[in-house]
Amino acid sequence: MHLNEAVLCATAPSVSGSGPGTFSLHDIQTGTSLASWKQTSAGLHCAAAVQTRDGQGGFMLAAQQDKSILNVYNYQKDQLALKIVLPEKLSALAMDPRGKYCAGATAQGRIFLWEVASGIMYNSWDAHYRQINVLQFTHDGAALLAGSEDSGVSIWSIPKLLDDALQNELPTPYCNFTDHTLPVTEIVCGVGSFPSCRILTASVDHTVKLWDPASKALLTTFYFPQPISSVVWDPTERLFFAASADGSIHQVNLFRQREGKFSHPTMEAVGGAGVSDVIRINDTEPSASKKRLISVGEPVTTMAMSLTSSMLLAGTATGLIHVYDIASHQLLRTLSSHKGMSITHLATMLRPPDLVGHISLTSVGTNDAKENIPVRHVAPFQRIRDAKAREAHEVSLILPQVETTTSSVFSYSREEMIRDHAFFVKPAGAGPEATGVSLQSRVTELESEVTRLKEQLGKAKGINDVMWDTVVQRLVAEGKEKGGQKGQENGIAMDEDGAEGKRRRKRNRT
Numbered sequence: 001m002h003l004n005e006a007v008l009c010a011t012a013p014s015v016s017g018s019g020p021g022t023f024s025l026h027d028i029q030t031g032t033s034l035a036s037w038k039q040t041s042a043g044l045h046c047a048a049a050v051q052t053r054d055g056q057g058g059f060m061l062a063a064q065q066d067k068s069i070l071n072v073y074n075y076q077k078d079q080l081a082l083k084i085v086l087p088e089k090l091s092a093l094a095m096d097p098r099g100k101y102c103a104g105a106t107a108q109g110r111i112f113l114w115e116v117a118s119g120i121m122y123n124s125w126d127a128h129y130r131q132i133n134v135l136q137f138t139h140d141g142a143a144l145l146a147g148s149e150d151s152g153v154s155i156w157s158i159p160k161l162l163d164d165a166l167q168n169e170l171p172t173p174y175c176n177f178t179d180h181t182l183p184v185t186e187i188v189c190g191v192g193s194f195p196s197c198r199i200l201t202a203s204v205d206h207t208v209k210l211w212d213p214a215s216k217a218l219l220t221t222f223y224f225p226q227p228i229s230s231v232v233w234d235p236t237e238r239l240f241f242a243a244s245a246d247g248s249i250h251q252v253n254l255f256r257q258r259e260g261k262f263s264h265p266t267m268e269a270v271g272g273a274g275v276s277d278v279i280r281i282n283d284t285e286p287s288a289s290k291k292r293l294i295s296v297g298e299p300v301t302t303m304a305m306s307l308t309s310s311m312l313l314a315g316t317a318t319g320l321i322h323v324y325d326i327a328s329h330q331l332l333r334t335l336s337s338h339k340g341m342s343i344t345h346l347a348t349m350l351r352p353p354d355l356v357g358h359i360s361l362t363s364v365g366t367n368d369a370k371e372n373i374p375v376r377h378v379a380p381f382q383r384i385r386d387a388k389a390r391e392a393h394e395v396s397l398i399l400p401q402v403e404t405t406t407s408s409v410f411s412y413s414r415e416e417m418i419r420d421h422a423f424f425v426k427p428a429g430a431g432p433e434a435t436g437v438s439l440q441s442r443v444t445e446l447e448s449e450v451t452r453l454k455e456q457l458g459k460a461k462g463i464n465d466v467m468w469d470t471v472v473q474r475l476v477a478e479g480k481e482k483g484g485q486k487g488q489e490n491g492i493a494m495d496e497d498g499a500e501g502k503r504r505r506k507r508n509r510t
Helices: 158-162 286-291 387-392 414-424 432-509
Strands: 005-013 023-027 033-037 042-050 059-064 069-074 082-085 090-095 101-106 110-115 121-126 132-137 143-148 153-157 175-177 184-189 199-203 207-212 217-223 228-233 239-244 248-253 255-259 265-269 278-280 293-295 300-305 311-316 321-325 331-335 341-350
Touching: 005 042, 042 132, 042 341, 059 090, 101 132, 110 143, 110 158, 121 158, 132 184, 143 158, 143 184, 153 158, 184 228, 199 228, 207 228, 228 300, 239 300, 248 300, 300 341, 311 341
Parallel strands: 042 090, 090 132, 217 278
Antiparallel strands: 005 023, 005 341, 023 033, 042 059, 059 069, 069 082, 090 101, 101 110, 110 121, 132 143, 143 153, 153 175, 184 199, 199 207, 207 217, 228 239, 239 248, 248 293, 255 265, 300 311, 311 321, 321 331
16 A cells, blocks of 8 residues: 655765755655745754644745754745744754644853744753754653753653742753763654663764653663764664764664574573673674675765655765665665765655645545645744743744545534434434324323322321320330329329328327
């Protein structure tokens, strides 16, 4: 099944090249150019894109290399949609997966966090001592990771950065990874919600390290023959590819086969022993390592993987995009339309339905998909933090258009409503024509039930009265009997007292 998968790439002038770069979209199966956006030059890790989804058109961001300008493009037009003046020139850019927040980093180690729809600068802080090379959001958008020239990797909690109560306090990171010894060049977040996901970081120190944010611990270190410039991770986290500037791409399997108790081969995970666990690539089993090596022959700047995880895309410093079959490492095709430039960004996505020059097949009866899909709003980013704007928090939202014709899937005719009302609300078997009869029978049934309940209530009241009278009469009779006995006892006592008195008086007389 053809997914209409496309490759989005950004280019910038190489050392020997001249002229501005572009944003381009290519068909991954044929390499055909689908669209191009010119007059933009995004550096490495300085481009981001949001796909068209939820009835709203996506957009692309490109931080310019030589000035503090952010170019905004959308898929429906091949021209610049918005030019945003930034507080400083950015060295790294990242967008959260939902396209809600944008983070930018500088050569001085500072990070800015904006809300895309309002342009509000939610936070800005000094995160590192030296230039930040790469920014990356986790897949759930709950954390932001930064890799710097100072060899450190810091993780920041997005909810804390957005918290109103913490705006006057200096942000503190969730944790810092300090095991690299040279500048960090790449960060890749694994699947899953933060902090249960895994993280890969690459550095000039020839290593790629695997981290566990939940325990804030290093799991494994992979040591390579050359410094690593780019890493791409399979979504199943069974393997990753690490590329270097000499054109070598190493496939690293995170599982291995071993013999079981009964000579049945089983699979086990690789690594996880902590700081002391170092796996050296090419040092063991040279023949097997050669099978896992792809030699591009040119410096690899960035990589991506197809949506089906069957193809590996490698962008080079000379403007070529090589497409390899992951299973066989065979070169399938090479996209050479950007030769002479440097590939600074690669990403795979489904072909946008609102792509310029392309008509959506799902919008039958309309002239173009661009008429039905509004573009997500991108507001100019603030250059300073403004408490008043943050307190007002005015966000522009675009509600997706809803078809009002009877052929729309969202339409609900009066006849359908009456039929559903008769089926779900009215008694079973009572159609619209039997409305009066069913109501009359229901009233008669309820009246007879009320009469029956009244009769039962009367019987219960009679029984209660008989029980009450019986109890009262018994208590009264018992009271009378006790009273008579006490009277007799008192009379006898009085007679005895009278006789005793007469005897005393007679003694006194004598």
